[in-house]
Each structure stands twice: as C-alpha cells, then as structure tokens.
Amino acid sequence: MIWQIVILAMIAAFLGMRLYSVLGRKAEHEEEAIASQLERAQQENENRQQGQQAQLTEAPRNDRALAGFTPAIEQGLREISTADRQFELIPFLEGAKSAYEVILDAFWRGDKEELKQLCDDDVYASFSAAIEEREAAGFKVDNRLIRIEDTTVHSAVLDKKVARIAIRFVADIASVTYDADGNMVAGSLDDAIESRDIWTFSRDVRSDDPNWLLDETDAA
Missing domain, CATH: 1.20.58 (Methane Monooxygenase Hydroxylase; Chain G, domain 1)
Known part of the structure; x- marks a missing residue:
C-alpha cells in the first residue's frame, strides 16, 4: 500500500x-x-x-501470514508479534526449518558444542545423553535428511515474556546404523522413512539476542 x-x-x-x-x-x-x-x-x-x-x-505485520490458523494459534502469534516488534512469521518458519536441519545433523554427527548453542539446557542434556549412549555402544549412524515435506505452526503462546512456538515437521529421513566393526545393523539409505516431529522454540522477547532456542521435542 x-x-x-x-x-x-x-x-x-x-x-x-x-x-x-x-x-x-x-x-x-x-x-x-x-x-x-x-x-x-x-x-x-x-x-x-x-x-x-x-x-x-x-498492528501485527503478519496479517496475511496468519490467515488460516486456528483462533488460539492466531491469538498467540499476534501476542508474540505485539511483544516482539521484530517478529515476522515467514522468516521465523524459514529459520525453524534451517534449525531443524542443523540440529539433526549436529546430533547425528555427535557435535555437542553446536547442539549446546541451539538448544536449551534440558534438550541439550537429552541429546548429549543419547550421543554418549550411542558412542558407548560403539554404534555409528549415517542419517540423511532427504526433504522436509511440511512445516506448520502447531501452537503459539506468549508466557509472560517468553514466546514459545511449536512447529510440526514432516520430513523424509534415510537412516543407517553401523556397529563397532562397521557392519550395518539397521536401516537403509535407499528407503527414506517419514518422520513427524513437533519441536518447540522459545525466546525471551526482552532479550537483545534475536535467536530462538529449541526447548522441547515431541513425536507428532
């Protein structure tokens, strides 16, 4: 206009x-x-x-982007947009998709340092424990994110000054697990399996740090 x-x-x-x-x-x-x-x-x-x-x-700058959501999700996104004047839904979704890819890759590679920068303490602790169990068992994984089929807002809420947005990811992932001797014990790189996850990202809207952290993971 x-x-x-x-x-x-x-x-x-x-x-x-x-x-x-x-x-x-x-x-x-x-x-x-x-x-x-x-x-x-x-x-x-x-x-x-x-x-x-x-x-x-x-007014929120996301009017068009908010069309089609349930009233509860729309209200949550509007409250977040009002509290955080820099928030825009479309760039956030693109960032969430990138975070999904990067975090999965870091977990598969066992890169704890990168995970620590992208996750809150509880999620990091869970990822770290899983990596340690995998290494202790001598297993190695060769997992690949083939494509992300869908990225949808599952819920959105402003809890006091903490914005929390849950994203439902539908993705195709090829996964192979090898034992300590290099023998394949599970999976196949030729057959991708559909994965459905709900990841919740959070951010204190009072913070100068524009980055969101992964603070919860669930199966969809």
Missing part, C-alpha cells in the same frame, strides 16, 4: 506541475488557487501515508 500511495503522490505532483505550466499565464489569483489545491492534495497524500505507516507500526 505504501508504494502505491507514493506513486499516486508522484502522479499527483506531476499533473499539478503540468496544470501549473498550462494555467500559469492566467490571473495571479487563479495561480494561487491552483497552488493551494496542490498543497492540499499533497498534504492529504502525506496524511494518508503517515496513517498507513502508523497502522503498520501498531
């Missing part, structure tokens, strides 16, 4: 200049009347633009 208003203002100014050049040879009082009309038109355009900007500032 803003760019349309700007274009309309430019067209109005251009037409005003054309009118002034054509009528400029008439009486002085007519020139002043035209100038006054142009000033009023310009002021009205500026007022409309300022009003539109105010609406964008005051």
Whole structure:
C-alpha cells in the first residue's frame, strides 16, 4: 500500500506541475488557487501515508501470514508479534526449518558444542545423553535428511515474556546404523522413512539476542 500511495503522490505532483505550466499565464489569483489545491492534495497524500505507516507500526505485520490458523494459534502469534516488534512469521518458519536441519545433523554427527548453542539446557542434556549412549555402544549412524515435506505452526503462546512456538515437521529421513566393526545393523539409505516431529522454540522477547532456542521435542 505504501508504494502505491507514493506513486499516486508522484502522479499527483506531476499533473499539478503540468496544470501549473498550462494555467500559469492566467490571473495571479487563479495561480494561487491552483497552488493551494496542490498543497492540499499533497498534504492529504502525506496524511494518508503517515496513517498507513502508523497502522503498520501498531498492528501485527503478519496479517496475511496468519490467515488460516486456528483462533488460539492466531491469538498467540499476534501476542508474540505485539511483544516482539521484530517478529515476522515467514522468516521465523524459514529459520525453524534451517534449525531443524542443523540440529539433526549436529546430533547425528555427535557435535555437542553446536547442539549446546541451539538448544536449551534440558534438550541439550537429552541429546548429549543419547550421543554418549550411542558412542558407548560403539554404534555409528549415517542419517540423511532427504526433504522436509511440511512445516506448520502447531501452537503459539506468549508466557509472560517468553514466546514459545511449536512447529510440526514432516520430513523424509534415510537412516543407517553401523556397529563397532562397521557392519550395518539397521536401516537403509535407499528407503527414506517419514518422520513427524513437533519441536518447540522459545525466546525471551526482552532479550537483545534475536535467536530462538529449541526447548522441547515431541513425536507428532
């Protein structure tokens, strides 16, 4: 809408200049009347633009993105958007999808340091324990995320100053497990299995850190 208003203002100014050049040879009082009309038109355009900007500032910027959600999810997302003026749903979903890929890859590789940066303490502890059990048993995995079929908001809530958004991921994953001698004991890289997970990401909206942390994982 803003760019349309700007274009309309430019067209109005251009037409005003054309009118002034054509009528400029008439009486002085007519020139002043035209100038006054142009000033009023310009002021009205500026007022409309300022009003539109105010609406964008005051209202959530995710109106289109929120269409189709249940009332509870929509309310939660609006509350989060109001509390965190930088929050936008579409970039958040893209970031959640990337986090899903990175966290799974780090877990499969046994990279605890990377997991620690992306998860809260409880989730990190669970991942770390699973990695240690796997290593103690001598198992190695060769897992691959083939594709993410769907990324959907499952729930959204603002708990005091902590925003929590649960995302349902539907993905195809190929998984192979090897024993200590390198023998394949489970899985196949040729047959991907559909995985359905609900991961909840959280962020303190008062924090200067824009990053969200994974704070809960469940099977969908």
